[in-house]
Amino acid sequence: MDGTLILALLVGYLFGSIPFGLLLTRMSGKGDIREIGSGNIGATNVLRTGSKGLAVATLLLDAAKGTAAVILAQQLWPDSAAVNFAAAGAMIGHLYPAWLRFKGGKGVATFLGVLAPLLPIAALVYVIVWVGLLVILRISSVAGMTAAASAPVTAAILGEQALFPMLLGFALLVIWKHGENIRRLAKGEEPRLGSAK
Secondary structure (H helix, E strand, O other): OOHHHHHHHHHHHHHHOOOHHHHHHHHOOOOOHHHOOOOOOOHHHHHOOOOHHHHHHHHHHHHHHHHHHHHHHHHHOOOHHHHHHHHHHHHHHHHOOHHHOOOOOOOHHHHHHHHHHHOHHHHHHHHHHHHHHHHHHOOHHHHHHHHHHHHHHHHHHOOOOOOHHHHHHHHHHHHHHOHHHHHHHHHOOOOOOOOOO
16 A cells, blocks of 8 residues: 555544543543443533533534544645545544544544535535434434435435445444444334433
8 A cells, every 4th residue: 555545544543533522521520431321432422421512512523533634634645545545544543543442433423524525515415414313303323324324325416436435434334333223223222312311
């Protein structure tokens, strides 16, 4: 593999692996987010600390690190292959951060972050699907997985053949990381946002 591609992948990984949910909850005195609720470091679990502000900040920062990785790669290496490797690195870093024994988040916000500079129209569709389903169903996992699945579909509709395989891979990773949620959904046990569970 070309050295530039490896470097782009590593840069993306470093950005993606910053565990904002863990850092924010610790700094605010909420303890270790991995010992709360589902143990996940993402915004939905941060919300279980009772702080909507921290949850929103986690969501925005998890998205921003994906965007930052892609934009930096676009500036350093205008070549599309390096940019895609940086995007992949950011996703992998968030999902499997080395410093947390490869136990990271589920990737919904970071996927949106990498998507925004790569394919803005798909990012807009992603937000509409995500927020729309959150409002209608109030089930975070369903909204997140459906939003992730919308990205490769939108890319295919727009004829973005170069981006489609990568976005499909990202969507499948997000769905894979929601395995426990899918099992709870099948049993009718997945909690809704704002519920007592």
